Structure formats: structure tokens, C-alpha cells
Amino acid sequence: xxxxxxASLFCGCGGxxxxxxGGFEYxxxxxxxxxxEIVYAVDFDPKAVETYNANFKHKAVCADVTKVDFNDIDExxxxxxxxxxxxxxxxxxxxKNTNDARANLYKExxxxxxxxxxxxxxxxxxxxxxxxxxxxxxxxxxREFNGEGYFIQYRLLKAVEYGIPQRRERVIIVGIRxxxxxxxxxxxxxxxLSHAVPLNKVIDNLAIDNQKYYFSxxxxxxxxxxxxxxKRGLWQDLNSPCLTITSHLAKTSINSRDPVLMVDPDxxxxxxxxxxxxARIQSFPDDFSFPVTETSAYRQIGNAVPPVFMWYVAxxxxxxxxxxxxxxxxxxxxxxxESSKNWVQQSLFEPRALYISKKDKxxxxxxxxKTEHKKLSTNMMFxxxxxxxxIEKHPELLRIRxxxxxxxxxxxxxxxxxxxxxxxxxxxxxxxxxxxYELEGTSEPIPIIRGxxxxxII
Numbered sequence: 001x002x003x004x005x006x007a008s009l010f011c012g013c014g015g016x017x018x019x020x021x022g023g024f025e026y027x028x029x030x031x032x033x034x035x036x037e038i039v040y041a042v043d044f045d046p047k048a049v050e051t052y053n054a055n056f057k058h059k060a061v062c063a064d065v066t067k068v069d070f071n072d073i074d075e076x077x078x079x080x081x082x083x084x085x086x087x088x089x090x091x092x093x094x095x096k097n098t099n100d101a102r103a104n105l106y107k108e109x110x111x112x113x114x115x116x117x118x119x120x121x122x123x124x125x126x127x128x129x130x131x132x133x134x135x136x137x138x139x140x141x142x143r144e145f146n147g148e149g150y151f152i153q154y155r156l157l158k159a160v161e162y163g164i165p166q167r168r169e170r171v172i173i174v175g176i177r178x179x180x181x182x183x184x185x186x187x188x189x190x191x192x193l194s195h196a197v198p199l200n201k202v203i204d205n206l207a208i209d210n211q212k213y214y215f216s217x218x219x220x221x222x223x224x225x226x227x228x229x230x231k232r233g234l235w236q237d238l239n240s241p242c243l244t245i246t247s248h249l250a251k252t253s254i255n256s257r258d259p260v261l262m263v264d265p266d267x268x269x270x271x272x273x274x275x276x277x278x279a280r281i282q283s284f285p286d287d288f289s290f291p292v293t294e295t296s297a298y299r300q301i302g303n304a305v306p307p308v309f310m311w312y313v314a315x316x317x318x319x320x321x322x323x324x325x326x327x328x329x330x331x332x333x334x335x336x337x338e339s340s341k342n343w344v345q346q347s348l349f350e351p352r353a354l355y356i357s358k359k360d361k362x363x364x365x366x367x368x369x370k371t372e373h374k375k376l377s378t379n380m381m382f383x384x385x386x387x388x389x390x391i392e393k394h395p396e397l398l399r400i401r402x403x404x405x406x407x408x409x410x411x412x413x414x415x416x417x418x419x420x421x422x423x424x425x426x427x428x429x430x431x432x433x434x435x436x437y438e439l440e441g442t443s444e445p446i447p448i449i450r451g452x453x454x455x456x457i458i
Contacts, residue, residue, distance in 0.1 A: 003037040004321075005075050007116070009082035009109060011041040011060050013051040013290070013300035015282065016081055016124065019310025024285045027201055029163070031311045035318050039075045042068060047296040048303075054291050065108045070115040077116045079317070082109050083124040083305050106141050113148040119180050120317060121145075123173040124305050127156060130171060131377040135413070138171070142443050150175035152443035153184055153416065156380045159309045161189030164283045165197040165241045168306065172313055182320045186418065186440070187312040193241070200238040202280035206263045214263070214271045215254045223254045235262035235270060242281050247302030249278055250295040275301065283308035354384070354397075355454040361396045365454060368405040368412050376405070376412070380441070383423075383434040386458070391422070391433075394457050398422075403437055404446065414446045415439040 008017050018024060023033035041060035043049050049062040061068075084106045109123060129138050142152045152175050159168040174184045191197070223233050236242050236259045243259040252258040252272045263269040273281070275290060275297040283306040290297035357363035366384060368376065376382055382405065391397060398420050405412040416439065423434040 003035050004078035004119075005039045006036050006079045006081060007073065007075075007077045007112070007118070008038055008041040008060075009065055009080065009112060010084055010105070011043045011052060012045070012048045012083070012303050012305075014041075014055055014060075015284065015304030015307050016083060016310045017041060017052070017056065018284075018288070019305065019307040019312075020079075020081060020314045022311055022314070024288075024307065026283050026285050026308055027163070027197065031308065034311070034314055035322075036079060036314060040073050040077070045300075047292045048300050051290050051292055051297075051300055054289050065105070070112050073116065077118045078120065080109070080112055080116070080118045080121040081123070081310075082112075082121070084109055107144070110144050110148060113145065113150065113175070117149070117177065119177050120184075120321075121150070121175040122313060122317065123175075124310075125171045125173070127169045127171060127378070130156065130380065135377050138441065139413075142173075142441060145173070145175055146443035149178050150443070151178060152441070153186075154441040155186050155418065155439075157186065157309070157313075158189070158193075159283075159306055160193055160196045160241045161191060162187070162309050162312045163190050163197055164281075164306050164308055165199050165202055166243075166245060166281050166283075166306070167193075167241050168244045168309075170305070170309070174313075174317070184320050185316060187316040190312075196241045198239045199236055199242045199281070203238060203261070203277055206238075206261060208271070208274070210274075213274055214269065215260070219254050220268050220270060226255055233262075233270065234259050236260070245273075245278050245281050245302050247299045249273065249298035249302055278302070282306045353456055354458040355456050356394075356396060356400075358453055358455055362399060362401040363404070364397070364400045364402070365404045365406070368407055370407075373405075373407065373412060376439070380439045382415075382437045382439060384437075385432060386435045387432055390458055391435075397435060397457075400437065403439065411446060414442065414444060416442045416444075 006020055008020075011017055017038050020036050021034060021038060022031050024031055038056065038058045041052065041056075041058065042063050042065055043052070043060060044062070044064050046062050049060045052060040106123075109121070113121065138154065142154065145152050152173065154171055154173040156169055157172050159166050159170070172186070176182060176184055233254055234243060234257065246258060249258060249272065252260065254260060254270055260270050260272055263271055275294050276286070278298060278301045279288065279290070280286070282301050282304055284301070284304075285307075290300065292300070353367065355365040366382070368382065372382060382403065386397075400417050400420060403415045403417050405415070417437050418440050419438045421436045421438075423436050
């Protein structure tokens with residue numbers, strides 16, 4: 001097949017773009033070229049564009065995306081990618097304003113979808129997007145994407161599960177135009193946290209010659225005198241993956257939440273990562289150049305989507321396009337739509353009970369406590385305490401594909417079940433477990449619920 005044409009909004013230095021096209025090597029593994037080519041890229045930061053253009057054949061445009069006329073793009077676009085700026089959604093920023101201009105830059109993606117109508121799109125953002133305003137921000141964004149004619153899925157992915165030595169977690173939103181009969185399946189992880197790629201794979205030497213990367217004795221003493229509740233001296237275990245690399249590495253303080261390296265514990269010698277070490281942690285190959293100041297390089301690296309991470313996401317899209325899933329989801333048309341704030345059948349369901357659909361045995365209605373709602377927002381997971389005898393009596397609970405959650409007052413959400421598992425309870429009897437559903441967000445409408453369509457099973 002001919003390569004699909006890709007437009008990249010908010011391209012930065014090009015981490016996502018490199019992952020999208022492939023053809024690079026990282027930690028001895030070759031990530032083959034994919035069936036995508038970048039034909040348009042834009043970013044507001046001239047230094048990021050300088051780095052981008054030093055590494056890619058197709059040159060990025062330095063421009064304010066809000067002022068770009070997308071009709072001027074000559075090419076027909078098959079795929080749009082965009083990690084819209086996330087500072088307003090970040091869990092690291094406690095003073096974030098979700099109504100500032102940066103928080104509304106996702107509307108430029110909406111405008112692009114309206115104008116160019118690509119077949120597919122992929123967006124990346126921080127984990128905090130799921131939790132802000134109790135999930136209303138992500139729901140608002142999904143509604144607007146859906147309104148442009150796309151089926152939407154979103155899921156929290158962990159970079160550490162894709163061969164990257166970093167505990168980075170990001171929300172990946174995938175849109176499929178409604179006339180495209182394919183189902184996107186998120187990539188399967190290649191390793192777990194317990195078998196993660198360790199930091200020592202990308203750090204050649206703890207002790208280096210250049211003294212500018214070391215913290216002064218005064219800084220170390222200040223850390224030791226800091227309050228006990230402060231996050232300080234977050235030195236990284238070389239045998240484990242690193243904490244998340246951020247955009248302010250150039251200003252890293254030993255008292256900050258940024259990861260650092262301990263060179264000598266006896267002498268209390270600490271240092272920050274070099275730009276190349278930070279780039280390796282982000283899965284940039286060593287031949288990816290940063291022809292800018294170190295301050296700019298740190299910012300670009302921290303803001304980037306790890307190329308290896310994006311490669312797996314893009315490869316999954318390529319696989320779905322090449323071999324459409326025979327069980328591709330045909331999104332149902334319902335007689336009427338009922339919003340989560342006006343679910344009139346709510347009184348049908350008892351708190352803390354489980355109800356299963358008589359029609360397909362794959363749709364479950366469950367009560368979600370405040371504690372589980374928090375886990376849901378943070379990790380896109382839902383746990384339900386259950387006994388072994390219940391599983392034996394109702395094995396269909398292990399085959400659920402759609403989950404409707406409510407909190408007695410309103411519907412919390414309607415989700416696609418990505419996987420089902422059973423976990424042992426550490427506090428209850430041996431026959432008590434947690435039924436665990438890993439979820440994906442969806443733009444499918446909540447189905448009409450009628451009392452005679454569901455059975456109470458627990």
C-alpha cells in the first residue's frame with residue numbers, strides 16, 4: 001500500500017513524528033519503517049522547529065496554529081497527530097487553570113478535523129486530563145471530536161510497558177472517521193513494570209567529568225534541611241525505570257519533583273541528567289540531534305512524545321488498517337439518547353448490585369463507589385469485590401465487553417472493557433477477590449436501559 005499522509009499539529013521537536021514513520025534503532029532494537037509519511041508539521045516554538053528540521057526530510061513550519069488556514073494545506077490528509085499542549089491539565093501543576101488559552105488548543109484539532117476530515121487521528125495528553133473537573137474535561141473534548149464525525153476511544157498507556165525506561169503515563173485518544181469500518185486496538189505491552197527496562201541501559205556512567213551537571217554542597221545541605229513532607233532528592237535506582245522526565249529539566253532543583261542521580265551516597269554527591277541521557281530516557285535514538293542550547297533541548301525532550309511509545313501506537317493503527325478486525329464494532333443506533341445527567345431509569349437499580357444484559361450477556365451495569373470512581377478517573381480501571389462462588393455461578397462476568405457505571409445519582413460513564421482479570425484480596429477471606437476491568441473511553445451513546453432487559457445477578 002502507498003504511504004498514508006500525516007499532518008502533525010504541535011509537532012515540537014518531532015518525537016511523535018519519528019515514532020509515526022519509524023525506521024530507527026533504540027537500545028539495539030530496530031523499529032521498522034511504517035506506512036506513514038509526514039507531509040505537514042507545525043509548531044509555535046522556533047527552537048523546536050529548528051530541532052525538527054535538523055532531523056526530518058520534510059520541514060516543519062514555525063507558526064501559531066490558531067492562525068494557520070488549514071485549507072492552504074495542498075495534500076489530502078489521511079492521519080492527523082497532535083499532542084495538544086498539556087500544561088493546564090498536568091498533575092504536576094497545582095495552580096493550573098483549565099480555562100486558559102492553552103487548555104483550549106484542542107479546539108484547533110477540532111478545526112482541523114472539520115476542515116481536512118482525515119480518516120484517522122491520534123492525540124496524546126497527560127494523565128491529569130482524565131481527572132480534571134471529575135472527568136468533565138475529557139468528556140467535553142470527546143464530545144467535540146465525536147461531533148466532527150469520529151468514533152473516539154481513549155486509554156491511559158504506560159511507556160514502561162513498551163520498552164522505555166521511564167514511568168511515564170499518557171492518555172492516547174484515537175479517532176476513526178465514521179465511514180471507516182475498522183476497530184482500533186491499542187498495542188499490547190511488551191513488558192511489565194516488574195520486568196521493565198532499567199535506567200542503567202541508558203546511563204553509561206554515574207560519575208561524569210563535566211561539573212555543571214552536579215549539585216553544589218549548598219544545594220545538598222538545603223535539601224537535608226528541608227521539611228520532611230517535601231519531595232526532595234528523588235534519586236533514581238539504576239536497576240529500575242526512571243520517574244517521568246519533564247520539560248523543566250534545565251531548572252531541576254534537588255528539592256523539586258524531578259528525578260536526579262546519586263553519584264556517591266557516602267559523599268552525598270548528586271547530579272542532574274545530561275540532555276543526551278534525558279533523550280535516551282525518552283527513547284530518542286542517539287543519532288537524533290538537538291542543535292540548540294541545552295535549556296531548549298531539555299524543554300523539547302521533556303515535552304516530547306517518546307518515539308518508541310508512539311511507534312507502538314502507530315503500528316497498531318497500521319495493523320488495523322491493513323487487516324480490519326472481522327469483529328469491528330458497528331456502533332449501534334439507539335431509539336433515543338439519554339445523557340448521563342438525565343438517566344430516568346436510575347431507580348431500577350439497587351446500590352452495590354450487578355446487573356447483566358439479557359440480550360447480549362456482554363453488557364454490565366455496576367455501582368461505583370467514590371473510592372472506585374477515583375481509581376477509575378486515575379487509571380481507567382474498575383474493581384468489584386466478589387467471591388469465587390459468584391464467579392463460578394456467573395462466568396459471564398469474565399466476558400464483559402461494555403460497562404455502565406453509576407453512583408445512585410447519575411451515570412458515571414459507559415466504557416469498553418479492554419481486559420478482565422481477578423486479583424486476590426489482601427484483607428478478606430481466601431475466597432474473596434477483586435474482579436478487575438481495564439477500560440477504554442468511548443464516544444458510543446449510553447444504551448437505553450429497560451428493567452426487563454437486565455437481570456440482577458449479585
